[in-house]
Amino acid sequence: MSDATPGRLAGRSALVTGAGSGIGAATAARLRADGARVYTVDMKGEVDRHADVTPPGINAQLVAEAVTLHGGLDILVPCAGVSAFHPLEGHDDAYFDMVMAVNVTAVFRLIRDAVPALKQSRHGRIVTIGSTMARFGDAGLVAYGTSKHAVLGMTRSVACELGPFGITVNCLQPGAIETPMTEQAFTQMPQFKTYWENKAALGRLGQPEDIADVIAFLCSDDARFFSGQGFFVDGAAMQRQ
Numbered sequence: 001m002s003d004a005t006p007g008r009l010a011g012r013s014a015l016v017t018g019a020g021s022g023i024g025a026a027t028a029a030r031l032r033a034d035g036a037r038v039y040t041v042d043m044k045g046e047v048d049r050h051a052d053v054t055p056p057g058i059n060a061q062l063v064a065e066a067v068t069l070h071g072g073l074d075i076l077v078p079c080a081g082v083s084a085f086h087p088l089e090g091h092d093d094a095y096f097d098m099v100m101a102v103n104v105t106a107v108f109r110l111i112r113d114a115v116p117a118l119k120q121s122r123h124g125r126i127v128t129i130g131s132t133m134a135r136f137g138d139a140g141l142v143a144y145g146t147s148k149h150a151v152l153g154m155t156r157s158v159a160c161e162l163g164p165f166g167i168t169v170n171c172l173q174p175g176a177i178e179t180p181m182t183e184q185a186f187t188q189m190p191q192f193k194t195y196w197e198n199k200a201a202l203g204r205l206g207q208p209e210d211i212a213d214v215i216a217f218l219c220s221d222d223a224r225f226f227s228g229q230g231f232f233v234d235g236a237a238m239q240r241q
């Protein structure tokens with residue numbers, strides 16, 4: 001984490017899912033360091049509330065809990081996500097449905113269910129977590145690639161609908177970040193890790209804090225006129241052939 005900006009998010013209330021690990025955990029830490037009160041949710045890890053974000057009704061409950069605990073809701077970061085390699089041939093329906101349920105449907109429900117509270121805020125912020133995978137495709141990642149394209153489309157539509165209420169909505173698209181999600185792939189396929197290290201003009205993989213710091217900026221007043229964007233935070237990997 002870069003130096004916190006104490007007080008930048010003072011008085012703001014945030015809800016972060018997927019906060020038990022990786023990018024979500026780093027985001028919760030950074031938002032707190034900047035002064036926000038953060039309600040953290042995940043199936044595992046050290047969070048305020050253990051929950052699976054996929055059952056119908058749970059997202060409304062999580063929003064209600066955050067509002068009750070902190071007296072309102074200003075910032076929403078749906079970060080819970082899943083990814084694994086599955087070849088298309090023999091790809092079972094259940095895995096595809098599960099990826100869509102976590103990466104897309106749960107994000108949609110959380111945003112929808114947070115709208116009344118975010119409308120009350122004078123600083124409503126939604127940051128969805130897409131991927132560079134919404135720019136290209138890759139073998140074995142049909143479910144993940146489909147889900148991240150969907151998150152980008154959702155972000156753009158929601159930004160148009162919630163703009164009149166002063167709520168900004170952006171989709172941060174990380175490059176390859178060292179988290180438990182990528183750890184297994186990097187171990188199984190070291191060439192995959194080397195590929196991403198070399199592809200980034202900055203010459204390294206990203207760290208969760210590289211993403212969290214940008215999220216905190218997007219949640220601040222400095223980003224008040226920035227909305228409806230999908231953008232890469234990838235060390236310029238997507239700018240290189």
Ligand SMILES: NC(=O)c1ccc[n+]([C@@H]2O[C@H](COP(=O)([O-])OP(=O)(O)OC[C@H]3O[C@@H](n4cnc5c(N)ncnc54)[C@H](O)[C@@H]3O)[C@@H](O)[C@H]2O)c1
Pocket residue numbers: 017018019020021022023024041042043044045051052053054079080081082083102129130131132173174175176177178179180181182
């Ligand atoms: N790591 C990367 O290179 C990378 C790149 C682009 C996008 N992303 C996205 O960033 C987000 C965070 O990923 P990460 O890399 O930190 O991975 P991670 O595995 O470290 O964290 C994801 C968290 O989501 C939680 N989660 C998964 N399913 C859940 C469910 N049904 N209910 C509640 N929690 C659930 C997991 O328990 C885990 O703690 C994901 O949306 C991922 O797609 C990651």
